[in-house]
Amino acid sequence: MNALLDIDAMSVHFKVGGGLLKRGQVLRAVENVTLRIEENETVALVGESGSGKTTLGRVVAGLADPSAGAVRYRGGAVRPAGKVQMIFQDPFSALDPRMLVADIVAEPLRLLGVDAQERRERARALIEQVRLPADAGDRYPHEFSGGQRQRIAIARALVADPELVVADEPLSALDVSIQSQVLNLIAELRETRKLAMLFISHDLGVVHHLADRVAVLYLGRLVEVAKRDDLFARPSHPYTRALLDAAPRIGPRRVPGAGLSLRGEIPSPINPPSGCVFHTRCPKATDLCRTTAPALEPAPGRPVQWAACHHKE
């Protein structure tokens, strides 16, 4: 059976630093990622800043093209218009300040050719569902707080009845005091609308709350993919373990041997390390890791927990 979304051996490379006399270099933002998202499933994408999360999300949402590999929607090359939508991190820059909120929310419908009357009605319904004031449609974005603007962006993302929403750190630009309200709204709308989500976050508490499965990116590569509870209870990849150790409150229990912390900086995606790209920071690294990249494979005795590590647990 086809997944809702299939990311198949997908890479995104950027040419950088080229000039009149200089040869450009290639920045490998996403490298050979394979990942499925099923209907009604929430997959969280985690990893340090610069690991390629936003780039991957933009390709899934159809806002950028992969350099290699493919993204298939219900088995097909074409994502039907409106069916995959994105919510961005910053609700201040994501909304056109010159447009009325009703028109912002209805914009995806305009692109689909829906007539003005129906656009108005559906925008009004969404404005109500995200619990904005009833007159919000007749106002401009600057009249709203950050949390309310993110509600506007959520209404816009849902107005065309998508099946998959890519949410890129939708809480991290908001005041801590309103993050949980917006999180609860996202969780509620996901249930009532049977949405699948690719939820990008560095906040493992939020990930634990929302995700069915978790995919861990390091330097553009998937290093672990597992069900949420498996990943939090017994991470297989040393990088996942280090991420969890940095947030010890999260998860059902502390991992034995906790206290491991990552040494060094994340390497450059222009000159990634040889072999396993994590070996420069990994406490378990051996000669094999320095020369040979590990494949993403099931951990021993754990058929649904995949890790790319020669020494996985």
Ligand SMILES: Nc1ncnc2c1ncn2[C@@H]1O[C@H](COP(=O)(O)OP(=O)(O)OP(=O)(O)O)[C@@H](O)[C@H]1O
């Ligand atoms: N348009 C671009 N041109 C060149 N390099 C880019 C471009 N977009 C992203 N990158 C680079 O690709 C890598 C991945 O960036 P990306 O924003 O996807 O990471 P991220 O995990 O989302 O980080 P953050 O959590 O900080 O948003 C980074 O090294 C970034 O500098």
